[in-house]
Amino acid sequence: MVKARPRPAVNGVASADRVLTVLTAFQVGDAALSLVELVERTGLIKSTIMRLMVSLENHGFITRMADGRYQLASEIMRLNAVYQEGLDLERHVMPRLHYLSEQSGETASFYVRHGAYRMCQYRVNSSHRLRLNLQPGDMRPMDEAAGAQALRAPYQVGIALEKPYYSCGATDPHAASIALPIYGAQQELMGALVISGPASRLTADTADTLKDVFFDTARELMRSLGFKSAETKPTAVAPGTAAG
Template sequence: MAKTSSKPRKTVKPEKSPGLKGVSAVDRALSVLTAFQRGDGEVSLAELTKRTGLVKTTVMRMALSLESFGLIRRVDDGGYRLDAEVMRLAACYQHAFGLGDHVTPVLEQLARSTGETASFYTRRGDQRLCLFRVESANQIRMHVQPGDLRPMDKSAIAQVLRHFDRGRAAAAIDVPIFTSGVTDPHAAALATPVFGPSGALLGALALSGPVTRLTAARADEIRPQLRNAGVDLTKACGG
């Protein structure tokens, strides 16, 4: 797999149809928005200026317009971070792409066959976002809903999203990854990566439950099911 570069990503401008011209102010605003990269939490004004090649006053003006649409938010120390409208647009994209049509049946099958809650997470900066979830039929279960954001901690799900992000080489990592009592002393999880076209990480497919039920021994029993589900979902999504 290709190594990641430490150099700032340059904004890629889309090709324009012959005879058509875009609006320069819109181009500048979108260059600010698309300057945010996976893994970013807060980005300083100086860094946005560096990434876009625009002067600070222009970045500030563009940021005001983007703020008015809820796309970015200015934080107290003067930096910026993506705001909730980006998540709504991402959800619209996921719906149009039909990711849920592929993921949901897999989650339903896993929840039935293992008796544990099945979920699908993606990374959102310094947090992980639960996109899809099918609850366990058992009464004792963890209560997380689609749309909830959780920290990028040492849990199995966060580890998968971190290790396989940006196409990083992770061949030495044995998946699915199992953790117990990391985020919550009462919760355990088993997670494996799902890839899309060109090997890009789509998200983490996971099973979770109470530590009293999802023990290390139980995790070993259901590990092949989750691994196979991740491989099948990767193929279905073009990976």
């Protein structure tokens, strides 16, 4: 049985920047952090962190565990719920889909993972008469189509892509698509940005000409969703190309 350590008898109000420095030291996958780990991640001295933790614990942001480590508390969850409720995803996504459709001449969509399927959540159809007939709410399999590949991409792979995922004939023998994963404020996968069209028009060469505008739009969308890239850029990874 772990013996509970006494709580530090310190008081004081920390400056906002130091409070935020401590809170942002917690990363995805951290169950709890020790005082030593917090010192290493923040560059602050132990006594300062201990004073910060008293204030944060009093306001419900931090819980001090019996072994002396710290973990995020319920107030963080409450604020996240408020944030998620207030986040109007459509407002962020739709202008980018209209832009991509105009720039590419093809259909632009936003897909989300839905169990064993991928669901078209938002869509702006191509002005061409020859186009794919899908609507928001339609389900597609998690096959080797570009959108499905993007929705399966681990975070470290997704942010290091040099080229969008490209597929031709993966779901429909006459269709091709390119896709990029989209991440949110907590580096969580929000969905996949997809440009799709007839394989006769959206060839691999055509897809390559759209690469820059596609990446720029995806990064702009992620920034609007609160995403902040890591300080250290991972080694670039080239995606696999699905066979048609």
